[in-house]
Amino acid sequence: MSRTGILVASLAVIMLASTVGPAFAAQMEFRTWVEPGATDEVEIKFQRTVIINYDQGGMLADELRGQKFAKTFTVTSTDPGVNELRDRINYQISQLGSSAAITDVQIDYDTKLTGRGLNTSIDYKIILTMSITNHVLRESSGGNSGLVDMNWRGLAVPDEVTVNAKGIPHEINLPISFIADVAPGLHSAILGSEAETLLNAPIMDASGIKAQPLGNWHFLFDPTGINVDASQYGMYDELAGVVWSSYTMGESSLREGIQTEKEFAASFTTDTTYDLRTIESADAANIFFAGFSNIDVLDNTEVVGVYPEAPEGFATTSTGQFPVMIIYGMAGMAGIGGIAVFIVSEKKRKGDIKAGNVQTGIDPSQLVGADTSTGSGGYKTNRGEAHLKSDDYEHHRSVYDENPQVEQKTEPAPAEETKTEPAPAEETKTEPAPAEETKSDDSASDRGSMPKGWSPE
Template identity: 45%
Template sequence: MTKAIILTILLAGLIVIGTSAPAWGAQLDTRINPNNAESPFKMSYLKTIFIEYPDGGVLFDALSTSQWIVSGTADSTNPGVQELMSNLNNGIQSDGSQARISDLNVIYEFQLKGRSIQTSIDYRVVLEGTITDYIITEDSQKQLVDLGWRGLTTTSPIQINGIEINIPLGVLETEEPLLYNTFVGTEAESVLNRELINADFILEQPLTNWHFLFDPTGINADASTFGLDASIAGFVVSSWTMGESSIREGRQVERVYEAEVMADELYIIRSVQSTDTANLSSIGFGALDLLDGVEIIGVTPTPPADYMTTSTGGFPIMIIYGMAGLAAVGGIGFFIISSRSMKNQAQGQQGIDPSNLVGYQTSASSGGYQTNRGEAHLKDDTDYNQTRSVYEDMQKETLPQETLPEEIVSTQTMPSAGEDDAACGCAASAEIGSECDCEMQGSCLCDATCQCNADVCKEHVHEMS
């Protein structure tokens, strides 16, 4: 187990070290054409300086509402640009590369913006130029292209049009003398003297760690129908990119430097540079190689016949071995723990002893035939009839006899007529003052309650009484 812990710590250390890398504020974009003697490039450098005044003070009074921009451009005819180009070429040569910058244009912009809690100064310098002498050798099959020039860096002060463009403190000397005098001779001076034009990390990051892709559009038969650029007709285009955080490239973070200055009040100076990014492409299929410690590519018009992958990503072999070792350690640990658990378990018969069971043959199943299935239960005084199959006894259900209800005959009784219900036509005739109907008809149709004075009615009532 001690070895497993040591191996785990070593693997974790490799991952942490592999993902911790410096990041500078440089951004490269270039396309190399091996068929031409020169190719364009563009390099941008970015940095921001923050000046915080949490307790107010003289700088708060001077900067909180201040705002200015200094910008300009210059070409290779400018003495400052010529000095910069010379310094960059010297740096390229010291890196072992034979390439050189033949033309250079400089764009710079510095902007100060004051706020109530802090002031920010943004520095931006863009170099647009031409790189040449990058072809090491060539023949009818391929060209060897030098890529060791990509770390364009200079630590020297560079003044263009009277403006210092490389050392941030120099800009303050001409544009904000109050800030310059406050920070000179303090810890903040070292923060503000860090050069802006620095692309060392782009060179230090091996191209084998960059992401590689190639575009085969140029070798398609019908590519010309889509307005294909003539420079890539018949060629593939290889591309390398860097700048993302990964185990291969390292953890890309902003580069931050900070210092505190105690003058009339406490001031905090913080320098922040964005992460490095780069996009480098070459017309043709590029295969990476090293020549005298300088990274180069061997360029052919098309990829090898057996090359079918359009994206590399050779995962670091040490990481692969480390992951395999960690899996092996985990497996060994699992078997050790399992073995110890088995040793701690009770030995011998587990559960019910078969000698305490008695078996019975199962009776006929629901299909009406005998099966090979059986039943078993513990030996005790319990009657087997309590547990035997329910199919042995067929219980018959009997229904109770139906009883018919007796017929009930109801006897209808006629109501007797009362005095109020008597009907007498003679009375009706008397009410309207007419002659008795019974007398007119010669017979009485009234009942015994008739009180008519006609002779016919009297005789009829007498007969009925």
């Protein structure tokens, strides 16, 4: 039982680890070639939804129903506000103990308010696309791995962030700013309430990505670039001969725990009380390194060691440099899952047998076939059915066997026509009728000729 429990638990871990949320509060994508002095690209997407409920109606409900407002624009480093944001991000990175620096920023802003019958939703989305440098601390050489600084990944921008789009200033970091622009009545009702505090929480906050140690992230690598098929079917020169290592954060697992939505609630009162909620999904991130990588900590700084080739201890195959131990590990995980499923299903089967809930079926050797159809004209269709040798086939005979009986019952029809032939005999029996009529005439004449009162005596 203890072994069975271990196998079942392992299967549960595998299934749980594959569960990933469909949307994220802060989602980061980063890819690096691990080259000193190189500039790589980082994309961080921030999302949040605010919902105002007015099930009981009210003046705000009448004002918001059917309303639709949207604000969408893109700004680059040509705007002074974007450059100010870049400098603030660099300051936050330095506070995290990282030597990395942001050199360029692009902002894509998209926010919409939609008023419905029972609630109003406001969806915020900000995408920061940044160029980062100085994150590669050391290039790989000899038997030493390259080092990549990853302490910068938890950047957060507090307070207001104002940028200019088409000459118009827009504050983008605080949710309440958009409400003040498009729904002044709602903004006035929120001021001074606990809902105002909730709506002043900055949107650009990726601190949850930094809070999760890299050692807890899910690690995978893609050996496509070193596979012999890569050269056979063609591949970009920059990808050929390269293995990509990846780390994923945001999945539910025993290491990271169950990832849940971040939901906060507050209320405010004007003519009536209104409920307000903010909803964000769990933070998530994907980072990729060109080479084989591992996690290390140097002076309280999380770094990733990256080898351009497989380190010593990794086996190779004829297909290239794909690590055999990884293949065995993946096969072992699949085998453990299969064994666990087999044990559970076998236990259930035995339990069903003891309870008498299993249908074992019929031994084919105890069955015999019987024809149920004959040919018609020059065409013959072979049909049949099976029944037990020990059973009386007459009790289960197919309806097809009744057709010959119906045809036999129709054969006596000519005999019925023969029975109609005695009709002339009945006519012969009617011939004596004239004799009876003659006798009656004679007696009548005799009686008529006798004298009145005469008696034969």
